[in-house]
Amino acid sequence: MMLTFSWVAVVVIVITSVGLLLARDWRSSIILLAVQYVAMFTLCLSHMPLGMASVKVVSGWMSAATLGMTRSSLSTPDIDEENNWPRGISFRLFAAGMVGIIVAGAAPRVNLMMADAGTAVTTGSLLLIGMGLLHLGLTANILRVTISLMTILSGFEILYAAVEGSVLVTALLATIILGLALVGAYLMLAANAEETEETESV
Amino acid sequence: MNAPIIWIVFPAAFAILLLPLRNQRALSILGGGLAVALALIAQFVPIEVAMLIGPLSLKIDSTLSVLGRALIIQPTEGPLLALIYGAASLWFFGAEASKTAPRIVPLGLIITALMVASIAVQPFLFAALFIEMAVLLSIPLLTSLYSPPGRGVIRFLIYQTLAMPFILLAGWLLVGVEASPGDLALAAQSATMLGLGFAFLLAIFPLYNWVPMLMEESPPFIAGFLLWLLPTITIIFGAGFIDHYSWLRSSPQLIVALRSAGLLMIVTGGLFAAFQRHLGRIMAYGVIAETGFAILALSLDSRLGIPILFLLIPARALSLAVWSLSLTIIKEHTETMRFRESRGILRIAPFAATGILLATLSTAAFPLLAGFPAKLALWEGLSRASLTAALWMGVGIVGLLISAFRSLAVVSMAEEYTSWEPRESLMQMLMLGLGVIGLFLLGVFPQTIQFFLFNLPAMFEHLGR
Known part of the structure; x- marks a missing residue:
């Protein structure tokens, strides 16, 4: 049963991570990020008790909410990066496909390396890391950079949960995810400083 | 008395108290003074050794348990703490001259405490987590909320x-x-x-x-x-x-x-x-x-x-x-x-x-x-x-x-x-x-x-x- 849930979570990760890569609207990105954390929670459950896995999903949702609330307070439109070659939808899909192929090839080996964590767990984790890195390489937008870093760290957390079950590590990682979201929110506000100042002066 | 409390928890808590302060000179003196005091204690007060001060017996324990793991400052790490806090005091005392005291003193103290925690945490490879937390705290230190962040910060x-x-x-x-x-x-x-x-x-x-x-x-x-x-x-x-x-x-x-x-x-x-x-x-x-x-x-x-x-x-x-x-x-x-x-x-x-x-x-x-x-x-x-x-x-x-x-x-x-x-x-x-x-x-x-x-x-x- 758990294995089935794990593979469903992997499918959800494929959808959310590719969706994050293609989404142009920040609202869709935040929703996809929140769903991605549910998938991450499911995969963490294979190696963690419910309580500790819940910490991860709650911190992830709180981070997504922080980013969403900050972004909603800004009136600037999303930066359209689609016009710049080679960043079109087809290119992104092609790159995501390449990541998928690499992950499919690497997952069995990494699975062996990581104390037989489980193929589904390893695949989901590597997909998140790969897609996060790809996303990071394609964007300079602060919200997207933050989401990419959170995606990479989610992938790492799934993998690390299989080998390290320390409460301290779980707590510190949750703090880091929340901190990353706060830093992302801070940078978004700073990036829109001129706009905020203009609005205030009006 | 506990070494991680003295060199990690106390400076971080003190720094939080300093956050609302805006006076450059007061911040510089308080931050620099605390850093020098911590450096002197680290250099001259031995850890895990009982000392008699009048009728009082004083001993600084090296270990603090946190969520099933431990922060341990070994007696041999005293000179390193002295070096870290001593050097940090250079920046805190210089903060007034650079007019950055409201940012560097409180956040700098917390970052220094986190870096000390990275040395103290056991198993030692968890240090990477504390270093990452220090990095996250560095961002508000490096950028202002009133000017767009540059590519370097990102x-x-x-x-x-x-x-x-x-x-x-x-x-x-x-x-x-x-x-x-x-x-x-x-x-x-x-x-x-x-x-x-x-x-x-x-x-x-x-x-x-x-x-x-x-x-x-x-x-x-x-x-x-x-x-x-x-x-x-x-x-x-x-x-x-x-x-x-x-x-x-x-x-x-x-x-x-x-x-x-x-x-x-x-x-x-x-x-x-x-x-x-x-x-x-x-x-x-x-x-x-x-x-x-x-x-x-x-x-x-x-x-x-x-x-x-x-x-x-x-x-x-x-x-x-x-x-x-x-x-x-x-x-x-x-x-x-x-x-x-x-x-x-x-x-x-x-x-x-x-x-x-x-x-x-x-x-x-x-x-x-x-x-x-x-x-x-x-x-x-x-x-x-x-x-x-x-x-x-x-x-x-x-x-x-x-x-x-x-x-x-x-x-x-x-x-x-x-x-x-x-x-x-x-x-x-x-x-x-x-x-x-x-x-x-x-x-x-x-x-x-x-x-x-x-x-x-x-x-x-x-x-x-």
Whole structure:
């Protein structure tokens, strides 16, 4: 049963991570990020008790909410990066496909390396890391950079949960995810400083 | 009494209390005073030893349990804490002169406490988590909420964040290697992970492009603080890895890798510094070269390399403090720190211009200055191991010297008949004056600092013995 849930979570990760890569609207990105954390929670459950896995999903949702609330307070439109070659939808899909192929090839080996964590767990984790890195390489937008870093760290957390079950590590990682979201929110506000100042002066 | 509470929890809590304060002088005195007090306690009050003060018996415990794990400050780590808090006090006392006290004092104290926690946490590889938390806290320190962040800050965040997973996974793999040392594939995988993690953390070539960007975009004094603290603790953390794993310690490939990385950083840092036309970027490449010197020290026989590594730390701290304060003052009087705008600044900010020149020369191992004794010892040790490597180190040093003389030419190149109009405040002149005296003191009498450094290698179980 758990294995089935794990593979469903992997499918959800494929959808959310590719969706994050293609989404142009920040609202869709935040929703996809929140769903991605549910998938991450499911995969963490294979190696963690419910309580500790819940910490991860709650911190992830709180981070997504922080980013969403900050972004909603800004009136600037999303930066359209689609016009710049080679960043079109087809290119992104092609790159995501390449990541998928690499992950499919690497997952069995990494699975062996990581104390037989489980193929589904390893695949989901590597997909998140790969897609996060790809996303990071394609964007300079602060919200997207933050989401990419959170995606990479989610992938790492799934993998690390299989080998390290320390409460301290779980707590510190949750703090880091929340901190990353706060830093992302801070940078978004700073990036829109001129706009905020203009609005205030009006 | 508990050591982690004294050197980690208390400074962090005190810093939170300082957050609402806005008075530059009060913040500078409170932050600097606390850092000096913590340094003195670390140096002179032994940990895990009962002391009788009148009728009271006082003992500082070394361990604090947190969520099933422990923060342990070993009795042998006292001198290191003294060094860290002592050097941090340079920045906190200088904060008033740089007019950055409301940002650097509270956040700097918390970051310092987190970096100390990274040394104290057991198992030690969890240090990567504390370093990441310090990095996240550095972002509000480096950028203002009222100006858009530059690319350097974003890259700093990305690169430092990417380091954490690599180091944590490498730490886990290293345990496997320790259990089955014959598994060469696993050893190669863990070494690669570890190398990548430290390459990101220490900004090793070619992952250092954010350093010059950061120096261009951010307040130099704050960037200088972070570029001192983060790499210094990371190097000690890295040395801890080498100390902990015997196969890593005895690996000849590690020595080659460390030597190559160190030389690459010194040579590229020195040569790039020589061709810069921006005073901030010159400091950035100087910092990169300094990290290279520290990595190079780790590649030597540990009985020689570890004392040199610890001798490099105070010199680096003092040089960067003087350098970054000088740049902050120059930035006050010019539009940018480009050579074009900084011409003749010697007549407006003579102390700052002198500070820049002496700090650059100190980094370039110029005789009589703080960087000279450690780098001379490093050069000598390196020449015994490999003459070619020593030659390359010389190339890097020549590059740094060229950058120092180019800076001297630019800051003194005023229009004819331009009068001297010093605009530095008394506090700025005092701080820079003290810093410059310190640079000479450490250069001429390096044995004065030996009192603090003598016992530092004892913090390692195997290295330096």
